[in-house]
Amino acid sequence: MDTGEKFMALCCEPISCVPRIALSETAEESVKAFERMRSEIIEETIKISLSENLVSDEERRYTSGCAKCVRFQLNDWKSEKLISRIILSMYPAPCQCRCIYCNRHSNESGIFKEQFHAEGYEKVFDVIEWARNNDMIASNAIWILTSGEITIHPYRDKIFNLVKGKATIFYTNCFVFDERIMINLAENPKSTIVLSIDCGTKETWYKIKGVNNFYTVMNNLILYSTKSTHPGQIILKYIVLPGINDNLTDFLSVIDIMKTLKISHLSIARNDHLKYWCNEEQREILLTAVGYLMAMLNKNDLTMDLNKYSPSENKMAYSIANDFLKNGVV
DSSP states (O other), X not given: OBTTTTEEESOOSSOTXXXXXXXXXXXXXXXXXXXXXXXXXXXHHHHHHHOSSOOOGGGOXXXXXXXXSTTOXXXXXXXXXXXXXXXXXXXXXXXXXXXXXXXXXXXXXXXXXXXXXXXXXXXXXXXXXXXXXXXXXXEEEEEEEOSSOGGGOTTHHHHHHHHTTSOEEEEOOOSSOOHHXXXXXXXXXXXXXXXXXOOSSHHHHHHHHSOSOHHHHHHHHHXXXXXXXXXXXXXXXEEOOTTTTOSHHHHHHHHHHHHHTTOOEEEEEOOHHHHHHOOHHHHHHHHHHHHHHHHHHHHTTOEEEEESOOHHHHHHHHHHHHHHHHTXXX
C-alpha cells in the first residue's frame, strides 16, 4: 500500500502494473472493492488456465502484470472466505539503512512526511479494523511487517498493538533491539524475524548498508536468538551482489554467524532490480556466485532456498553448485 497514491495491492512485488485498488472514502467500500477485484482475478486466472490458446495482454485485464512474476501460477484457484495473510508494506516509511540495492530510501519515497501521508496510513488501519470487526480475518492469520524499519516507524506503537499475540513476520534491519518483537517471538512459534544480512564482515556490511554498525546488529541478533523458543524463528537472507559480497571471506563468515546463532538455513535472494534487467553474461556471473555459496552451505550441512529466482535460474544454480561439490572446488 502506497500512502502517497493511497492504494491496496494483492502483491508486494515491485511491478507497477500489479492489480490494485484505490482506497475509498470508507473502510467498508475499500474492503468490498478489494474483494471484488480478488474474485475477478481468480476468475480470470481460472479462465486462462483452462484456455488452449495463447491469451494476449489485452485479454488479461488483471494478470498481465502478474505474468511477469516468477512466482505467479495459473491454476484453478479457490477464493478463501477468510483473510489468512496481511502484509503491511506501507510506504513512505523510514529506515536507517541506505542499502545499495534499495530504491525506496534513495529518494522521496522513503521519507515519511506526516502532513502528507498520515491520512493514507489511517485509512489502511481503518480497513484492517473494519475487516476484523466483520470477522474477515482468520484467527491464525500471518501478519507480515515490511514497512521500512518497524522499530523506528512513526506508527510502530499502533502496528505493534495490531500484531500483539499474533503470528508475525518482522522484516527488520536489527539496528535497534525491540522488546515487543522479542516477546512476540517467545509467545508465537510461527513468528519470525527476517534480516537481509548480505555479508559476513563489517567491511562489506558498510559497503552495502552505508552504516558502520555491524557488531551492534550481530549483538541484537544474538539477543533475539536467545529469546526465541523454536528453531527457524531467525531467518537470514543473503542478496548476492557480484563484485561486492560474492567473495570467500564473506561466505565463510556468514556461515560462521549461522553456526553461532544455531541457524541451519539461509535464504539466497535476488536483487529485485537486477532481476528485471541483467543480461546473460551478468546472469552467468550471478548464478556462478550463487552456486558457489550453495555448495559451501551444503558442505557445512546447512540448507538454503533461492528467493525470487526464476525456475530456469534455480535449475542452473543447483547444477553449478553440484559441479563445484563433485569436482571438489569447495
